[in-house]
Amino acid sequence: MKIEVGVSNRHIHLKKETFEYLFGNVELKKYKVLKQPGEFASEYVVTIKTDKSFIERVRVMGPFRDYNQIEISKTDSIKLGINPPVRTSGDLKGAQSITVINENKELYLENAVIIANRHIHISKEKALALKVNNDDVTSVYIEGEKGGILSDVHYKVGDNSYFELHLDTDDGNAFLLSQNDEVELLDEN
Secondary structure, eight states, X not given: OEEEEEEEOSEEEOOHHHHHHHXXXXXXXXXXXXXXXXXXXXXXXXXXXOSSOEEEEEEEEESOOSSOEEEXXXXXXXXXXXXXXXXXXXXXXXXXXXXXXXXTEEEEEEEEEEEEOOEEXXXXXXXXXXXXXXXXXXXXXXXXXXXXXXXXXXXXXXXTOOOEEEEEHHHHHHTTOOTTOEEEEOOOO
């Protein structure tokens, strides 16, 4: 079965209070609507900084969350001199801390930085049809010049999720994958 690929660059999810501290009492305006229902990239960007280095123009995502979370790649973590764990979104156990900057405002966020695990967004209906549960693990086959099998891909079941494989830029680049490419979901049932 074919599945579409979404390649995610580094980004940040914020609590409303955190956003308002950094940007003031303004609306979280949409820059680009994403395929996952209700999700969007906002017009706002921040700089993330450690004692070793910094990365500018990290996109703030919407809508607001109940937690602050920054998702980066392993390459980003090397530049920043930190070692965040690979986690499912929202699981911040052992997450790294970092300073977030917007112009003259900065805020130190503890336990906020992770490398997102590879995951497949899937609706409850499709998960039932495929006989998979939230956090089940599968593999995908990638054709092409640097093709191969990508393992340890977690299912992320949601009410109305768009069926899509989410990878960070390191995984996408390693297999020469781009946004909207298709890969083959391996049937392990």
